[in-house]
Amino acid sequence: MSLDTESELARLDKHEKFRMEVYGSSYKPLGGWDSPEQEAAYRRSLNGDENPPETDEPTRAKQVPTSAPKVAGLSVDSFTEGAVGAAFHEAHRSELVAVREWKCWAGYQPDSGLWQAVASEEVTAKLLDWFEAGLFQQARQDEKLYRAARLFRNVTPCANAGRYASGKAKVSSSIFDANPDLLLTADGAVDLKRGALRQAEARDHFTRSARAGFEAGYTDPLWDEILSALPAGVADYLQIIVGNALTGHTLNQSMVFFFSGDGSNGKSTLTDVLKKMLGSYADRVDSSILLNSDGSNLFGKAKLKALRAAFIEELPKSNWLDALIIKELAETAEMTAAQKFKDEETFDFTATVFVNTNYLPQVSENDRGTWRRLAPVPMPYSFVSAEEYDRVADPESMGLRRKNPALAAAEKNASILKAALAWAVEGAVKWYAAGSVEPQLPEAMERAKSKWRGGQDKIELWWNERIVADSTSFCLLADLHDTFELEMTEIGRPAEKTRKFGEMLQAHSLFKEAGAECVQRQRAPQKLIHSEFTPDEKSRSQYELEPVARKPKGPCHFVKGIRFRTEADDLAYEQVVIPDTVADLMTDDLADDDAALADIFGD
Template sequence: MSTQENQRLAGFSPCEDGDNVMQLSEIREMVEARAKAEQGTRKNTTPQNLNVMNCVMSEDAGLGELYAKLQRGRFVFNRQSREWMEFNGVHWQLDTMERAKTCVNDVIDVLLSAAQKAGVNASEALKGGNKEIAKMYESQQKTIMNRARRLWRKGGPEACLEFAQTYKEPLAIKGDEIDQEQWVMACKNGVLDLRTGTFRDGRPDDYLLKAAPTEWQGFEFAAPNWEKFLFEIMSDDAEMVDYLRRLFGSTLRGGDKEHILPVFYGDGRNGKSVLVDMISQVLGPLVGPIPSEMLLDQGTARSSDAPSPSVMSLLGLRAVFASETDEGRRFSAARCKWLSGGDQLTGRWPNDKRPVTFSPTHTLFLLTNHKPHAPSSDFAFWERMHLIPFERRFVKGEPQKPNELTRDKGLKDKLRQELPGILAWLVRGCLEWQQEGLNPPPKVLAATDEYRRDEDLLSIFIDECCLVVEPDENDPTTRVNATEFYDAFVKWYGQNISKKKNFPQRKFGKLAQEKFPKRKVGGKNWYYGVLLSPDFKSEMGLFGSSEK
């Protein structure tokens, strides 16, 4: 209720002389009018045994304490973001409409009731001939009404809120409590315990801010179109469909994630975007996009002191999706491991004074038509990689190829009708993941192994251009000169990989030594167990002998 309405109901202006004690009938009318005006809008949350006079005698600080006692569990101030939050009965939400300020009126309600009670006590004391007691109650009534006037005046509500979040039992949190409950997830109508799949009411002390906008309607809610869609995009491979359920189900847990980087790969119109879009609609603010540049090699390092909103956007998310990388780009192995691991992240919003460090709660996905290049020798990177092929293609007309299906124009509308069923599918996947682990099927493992081998340029060069033999340090016919080996690779690299960028000799030497023993003989370095093939030497014009 607005300040003007409060004043109208009270029957006086804030500028009136505060020394005039109000009549009992006027106060009673004020209380009844406010009660009628707000009837049914909220529950009575006034704490029992509330000592109003103690609060009143402490002036603004006391009014803040009174507000905190009235609103605990309903409003809280987040010191990290400097914002008030409101509990909506299921989870916390940002107080974008400044309802915390509006609800200073609840303090006024308590003050008006206390003033009415003081007036009743004064009247009864007068009737009993006890003038001193009556005078005391009249003084209390006047003091209480002066405090109420303070809250109606400019700056009064702000002072009340300031003291509420700074007194000895502040109505405030540090901010790092938000969305840290790993095994619970808020949805539209309650909270899910992901360890068991049980459903319960939300509690303020869960401190859940992000919530799925989908109602939980139980495991029985069917999603036949969703199930059909999954089998279509996975080419009727039941193992892949089951794996997707465990994979997405595992993302629901907020913390201690599987250290993985799932990459959805395939040409356009294969269903991967629709899949992610539906998951995003089910989970809402629990998931979000990130720029694919966060995963790729940028060439230059940015200042560690610079704002990092992309990192901060990960705070509290259960899954994040990066989409589409340009052909020929390269993964930054360090960034991929950092963003998909369990180490704490540190970032800063542009207007923040200090950086924020937080534990990651997300699983990172990449959707792409082009596989970025990756370092084949980085074991930790490939241990995270799950390449998931999307081989189906949905076309407008009649299918012409075995992997094609006719596109269903109304598919998204059908799937939107099944969002509670998709939520149930996700929770089932979470329970299955806890029992079985991710357990990627052979198709994912084979695709990932092939991807890694394709990125091992030296292995490709050796397969195409060299002969691998049994190394023998006493046999010069089993070795190749290190300089000649590198020069041959550079020529092959320029013709087949990139004409614009050279392959560093030091990097080549490191990779070559991982495959072949290197020895220095006669002042020259040699690799044993590999030879350049005669055909390649002829093709490239490498006619010199390395055995001299």
Template sequence: MKIYTSNLIGVESNCVYPNEVNAVDVRSFEKAASFDHVMAKYKNSYRSNDNFIESECVPMDIDNDHSENPDDWISANDLKGIFYGVKFVIVYSRNHRKEKNGKAARPRMHIYFPIPKITNLAEYVGIKESLAETYTFFDGNALDGARFFFGVKNPAVEIVRGRKYITEILKDDFEDFDNSQDLIQQGSRNSTMNHFAGRVLIRYGKTDEARELFDKKASLCSPPLEDEELEQIWKSACKFYKKVAASEDYVPPEEYNERYEEYKPEKLTDIAMAEIFTKHNKDKAIYTISQGWLYWTGKKWEDSELKVMSLYMETAKKVLENASIEFKETYQELADAEMMGNKEEKAQAKLKVNTAKAYLNFAKKMNDHGKVSGILKLAKSLLEVKNEKLDADAFILNTPVGVIDLKTSEIKEHDPSYYCTKMTALAPSKDNMDMWIDTLRDVTGGDDEFINFLKFHAGSTLIGHVYEEALLIAYGDGGNGKSTVFNSEAHVLGDYAGKIPAESLTTRAKNVKVDLAELCGKRFILASETEEGQRLSSSMLKQIASVDDISAERKYYAPFSFTPTHSTILYTNHLPKVGSNDRGTWRRIVVAPFSVAIKNPKTDYIDKLLEKAGGAILQWMIEGAKEYIDAGFKYPKCNVVDDAKRSYKEENDWINHFISDKCIKGTNYKEMSARLYQVYREWAGSNGEYIRNNRDFSRALIAEGYEKKRTNRGIEWGGISINDLMESEDDFL
């Protein structure tokens, strides 16, 4: 905005202001405010109403002379609340916090409201009059078009950022008034009634209450306006109101009042603010112990504390807006009471102002960034959702186009009450389904029974409940398509899919609790490539392929437990060794052999497959889920799968391999425990086998039906003995 200065300071008689300053920042404002200055351009730089040319700034003066009670004085912070969203500048006057005319020191300041350039003196003065009439704390004696401000030594300048001009707040768009309205629009009576009529209609709507307030205001005109003129003002204002009410941004009075009350805390306390936040964001934010704050995106609950913090700031901003409105309205009520109320009405109006001021100060405090974490901490208990509620419905699958009921394949609309924290990467589609089926035929050698098994298995991974305590091990030499199949399935499942290191499944596993945490809430877990010779951990197998709760840990969070919802797939070129022969281990192992070598495999094939047929892959899996459910949650018979498991188990039957190589069996045979174990150790070492301890060795023999007992000679096994003939042959060789 442009400000014009003299070369003097503190000279009231001066009228010449020849120096133009473009005040755009603190430094340029300090330069302008250091000298006596005006906020309008005048002919020949000579300050007078007759010489007014233009202005880009409305200056207002606050002396706080309206009361001797410090609680009634307007501060800079009060102004920020009253004119929330409006751009203006505060410069403290030369008598700020000083005694003046026998009155105690108090805040005194000059307010500069930037406005679009204006060249009409009457319009310019009208803005100042409207401000003084609406906000009675402004000096009503400083409203002419040739007002100047004294310069201040070392001025203190504060620029208040905003998006609106003050004229937007005061603007009464009566462009549609007819000619007769233009003829009577003279003097402050008409402009005041025009302004009030528009304001009261917007605030209360076209109601009897609005008309009563208009007539009450009109009774203050002196001399009174003719009834005919008042009626014309009212009709024109109603015409204007009709135009405003048709706007998309207009909020009806009844809805406005409801909103206004909804954002006002019952008490001015942090917990009351937390309750307001909860009230308006219960469908947008929840808190869980395992994941912290979650934010509703419109399709799923997303882990995002920053977005929840943004929700709080939006809520706090609305509370501040409402507090600002209430403060303005109570000031207007006080102004009306001062003009026309009795003593009791004035006292009540003053009490309302003080209450509104306290509310405004509270609302400002709630907008401080330092308050965010404190209020959200209080809101945790109000918005807490138990971990088990997240993704609790095992038979729904969240996709970008809606929530799919896996039992019926029906698509439902997204809803926060489903508590879905995950969503597939793609929407299901039947487009290019033949491309996916051709891929399956290639990798299985056209084995329809195997393809059907893979479809059932893929479908079972979509269900958030464990019906098959199984680890699927897909194995085969490289270049046979197994990684294409399972990585494609994992990709389309998006958030529902996860990965764990293959090492987590072996006896070399580290950080098991952390790895297990990755399983929480997932449905499809993929591990790839165990090293040759690695041993499968039976204990880990029984945790990841189980219906029992799993204990886990996440960094920076407390340990927790969860009910498994996942299926695990390991694809590898090397089948891990299985050291346990117990039923609990082998009933959990499913082996899918990929034995077809793909000729001339394309390195970028999976990318093209997902691009063209990603939706079809998901559709195929959804169909598989329904078929699996309809079949009673059982996989179909598949010969290649059964044969592969049988062969795998035989290969890993180390105890019977040892017995076959080194022992003879029969009811009459006996062997000392120490010798039997020693021969086993030698056998295992010579064959490159893992050497188990004596306890595991004994358990394996017991599992095979052998018994040991203590005798006079020591502990011996019955029904088995070292084949000394074989031993002597080995010694000879």
């Protein structure tokens, strides 16, 4: 067989349906054979004669050069699964990576500026198309390369090459959303330090994006109206807090924010707009995140990864805020979580937590560290219909505001979202300019926190009901703890153990103001009066024997400077306070009567 005929024969493949057609029981190329010799050689190859005798007969081959040129940079070894996979990775390394923790590929989408998960089947299809358009076309110039390359026109070799490329392209999920000073918006990437907009790039590694478009200084009267639901000074403070939430930085004094108040006060409208404006940078998370600190909520915490803001809707009224989880959410730099069917991963925790609630919840601890992390945002106004507003003589003095129907679906208004984003970015710029330090709580929020904490103080509630300061008396610590447990049971709150109770008592301002002193393992003082506690009928079920007051025996734990409140104390209070008040009223009444008589009869 001549070299030309052999070259022609090498280009034929009975499996290439685009080149061959069935003709009776055999095949022929589309358009017929170029020569009888080519047909004969092809039939011999089908019969297993791989080395037919050469012939000097001329052929009509015109599509393949008589001597195929060598392709620069390619060899047969270039068409192994590993080599093809490596070449594919090198060609796509800036736009396609394999994320170790996700256990899948991630690809860059230029239209949105986002990196998104990509299925392995999609990568295999992409590799096949890339190979067909590139390496395979080059390989057609050489017989041996072509024979090696045509294997990759099948899915299986391409899938294997893709798996090899995956190993070369492995990256950690920590590369995504790693720049805290950048925010992806509908219009591009925003530099939060300067409030400047630029085009998003693959190297930014965004996986999240704000929903709103960005235009510096943009305003909308409806957004201003939404902010008017906040007390004086709170909107300016909240602008910086939300601006910080846009960044990947935590607050200098990290806190969890509680938008509180009765219904129809504007808190849902405000937080719905903020959440929608932030797009995938924000999400709603389950309230159990605030209530369970046992470490079992790994799946729930996974939603917090890469979030800039987390919104919680309405805590259960009967549940308690766990102080440990509050500290974790407010000040933890890293958090460990897992998505279902994926590995655990540790990530930087950057979310600011906002809670919507009609009722401020009970708090499990009353220490300064816990309360420093809690920030109530009061929403004091009620928004009512025009009819209800007009029926009241002075609605503003009653905290009533007229409801604006245009705000019924504010989170769907693109102009409001755009104004909210411009407002928040301005807050971020202010936060950076102030040295990345947020301002002090405004007065309205300080008052709300004091009121909230006042209703949470277990020691104060117990003290006011059970204890009187008295420098001549002492109480056994066990008796004090018994009364504390009884008081907590009555109000439906858990009581701390004796040791924790003692620590809380000694740290409290009421204990210090009374000049009290906690004494351990000493004999009872002879010069002080022992204030005894005898359980009443209501609490006798807690005791196996008839309730009898404890007596100090040997070294014991006791507190000097206080005693138990008695009925005599309550009676003395009534005799002192109430009569004075009545006397004042009677004096006022007599004065009024004297004035009336003087008007009638003269002096």
